[in-house]
Amino acid sequence: MNKMILGRYIPGDSFIHRLDPRTKLLATFYYIAVIFLANNWQSYLLATVVTLAIIPVSKVSLRFFLNGLLPVLFLIVFTVLIQVFFTTGGHVYWHWGWLSVTSLGLTNAGFIFVRLVLIIFMSTLLTLTTPSLSLADAVESLLKPLAKIHFPVTEVALMLSIALRFVPTLLDQTTKTMNAQRARGVDFGSGGLFKQVKTIVPLFIPLFVTAFTMADELATAMEARGYRDGYGRTRFRVLRYGRGDLLAAVVLILLTLGLIFLRN
Amino acid sequence: MADDIITVEHLRYTYQDAQVAALDDVSLRVPRGTWVSVIGHNGSGKSTLAKNILGLLEPDAGVINVDGMVLSEETVWDIRSRVGIVFQNPENQFVGATVADDVAFGLENHAVPREEMLTRVDDALNAVRMREFANREPAHLSGGQKQRVAIAGVVAQQPQIIILDEATSMLDPAGRKEILALIRELKDRLGLTVLSITHDLDEAAGSDQLIVLDDGHVVETGKPSQIFAHGTSLVAHGLDVPYSQQLRGELGKLGIEIPGDYYDDEGLVDYLWTLRSTM
Numbered sequence: 001m002n003k004m005i006l007g008r009y010i011p012g013d014s015f016i017h018r019l020d021p022r023t024k025l026l027a028t029f030y031y032i033a034v035i036f037l038a039n040n041w042q043s044y045l046l047a048t049v050v051t052l053a054i055i056p057v058s059k060v061s062l063r064f065f066l067n068g069l070l071p072v073l074f075l076i077v078f079t080v081l082i083q084v085f086f087t088t089g090g091h092v093y094w095h096w097g098w099l100s101v102t103s104l105g106l107t108n109a110g111f112i113f114v115r116l117v118l119i120i121f122m123s124t125l126l127t128l129t130t131p132s133l134s135l136a137d138a139v140e141s142l143l144k145p146l147a148k149i150h151f152p153v154t155e156v157a158l159m160l161s162i163a164l165r166f167v168p169t170l171l172d173q174t175t176k177t178m179n180a181q182r183a184r185g186v187d188f189g190s191g192g193l194f195k196q197v198k199t200i201v202p203l204f205i206p207l208f209v210t211a212f213t214m215a216d217e218l219a220t221a222m223e224a225r226g227y228r229d230g231y232g233r234t235r236f237r238v239l240r241y242g243r244g245d246l247l248a249a250v251v252l253i254l255l256t257l258g259l260i261f262l263r264n
Numbered sequence: 265m266a267d268d269i270i271t272v273e274h275l276r277y278t279y280q281d282a283q284v285a286a287l288d289d290v291s292l293r294v295p296r297g298t299w300v301s302v303i304g305h306n307g308s309g310k311s312t313l314a315k316n317i318l319g320l321l322e323p324d325a326g327v328i329n330v331d332g333m334v335l336s337e338e339t340v341w342d343i344r345s346r347v348g349i350v351f352q353n354p355e356n357q358f359v360g361a362t363v364a365d366d367v368a369f370g371l372e373n374h375a376v377p378r379e380e381m382l383t384r385v386d387d388a389l390n391a392v393r394m395r396e397f398a399n400r401e402p403a404h405l406s407g408g409q410k411q412r413v414a415i416a417g418v419v420a421q422q423p424q425i426i427i428l429d430e431a432t433s434m435l436d437p438a439g440r441k442e443i444l445a446l447i448r449e450l451k452d453r454l455g456l457t458v459l460s461i462t463h464d465l466d467e468a469a470g471s472d473q474l475i476v477l478d479d480g481h482v483v484e485t486g487k488p489s490q491i492f493a494h495g496t497s498l499v500a501h502g503l504d505v506p507y508s509q510q511l512r513g514e515l516g517k518l519g520i521e522i523p524g525d526y527y528d529d530e531g532l533v534d535y536l537w538t539l540r541s542t543m
Binding site: 133168213217222233236238 | 315318320341344345348349351353355356357358359360361362364365368369370371372373374375376377378381382385401402403417421
């Protein structure tokens, strides 16, 4: 239970760590979109070189990036295999029923593999160098224009930050409840799938009850400290763009131009 | 009266679906600058009282007056800015994602400008000696540290009154002592009034005034020494007289009078062993 799902953040003080979270968030989305411009080996090579040049700037060990691939490894392998066997065109190397390995299929598979790995590297870079709280701030700041159409941006942002803040608390509570049940003879993690699921159900009920108590007490505490709604509040944490953010934008623009120039 | 920072008159409150009133005809006054403890067993209505004073619950009847303002829908936000409350559970009152964020939460709500907020948060964290923890996340703090952050949140708001709603009951004895010493220090330095809801009699014994609550009624009001002196009535209201106080009563029966107002266990031991000592 100690493996944090959200908290993959690796503290540091690199150039990338210091970038405004909004820049990082937007840049990641932009990168994912722009990489689809690449359609030949020259443009993929450029994208790969740029990405591999950016990663060391974060001063985070490459190991963490490779670990980031693990959860989606199956997806990558699956997509690549589909490409290999089902894309037809060019020289046929092997053929069996409706399966075939062709030169075009292999090239496409290679491109898709590189594209997926690069996308995952970049999004891993985002989560490794940005605390989830800053990400929540970035989302709030970027959604701000929606307040004009009465979308409750500040409330949603507060909800998000409280949700993030309570993740470790609820994990703690889960461990406690599990231990309490273990002490009374529940055996977690053994037996068939059905049996394992059955031991999980009694875990959820006390957890829900605690979560509701927490929510209730938290709401009372918030109200006691003068919380009304998102309006008329001032902000303690503010985001400011710096010179580094400009540089990041320039790098992305150059990458885009390079890709456009190199693609067929 | 001008000196009473909180007055409650004939307050009645009944929870939804409850048969009996949680508070029934409760009247009390808290003089400015004093430490007043409200004691009573579980379910005696102590916490309900605190929530009524802050307007978190709406009374059925009665008048609550805080710092010269009658509690109503118009004044409730002003009152909340003058009253800080520390609740029982350290975890469930921590709103911010980091220590500094949590201290700032109340200030954000009261629309304090950011520049001022930065200095007030810093000062408040200094006051509770948690400054080096400013960027920590609550998951990495002990219960006592979280309560200190909650106190910093109150201090940053610069209130007149601090209400402690069993603020120390989930801490270990050392943490409890530390928090109480801290509150006492802040009270003296900032000229605060403290209303402490508690069932820790050692804590209550140190206050200027005690209010004993039982089944939603005020059954006794007075100085701790007076109330502890006739201990039998406390027992009748489901409270224990502190052991040191029991011993003192027994000694008194044997003709050994112990001067002073109140001793906790340690204090009484010190008094006794030095009583005949000539060193």
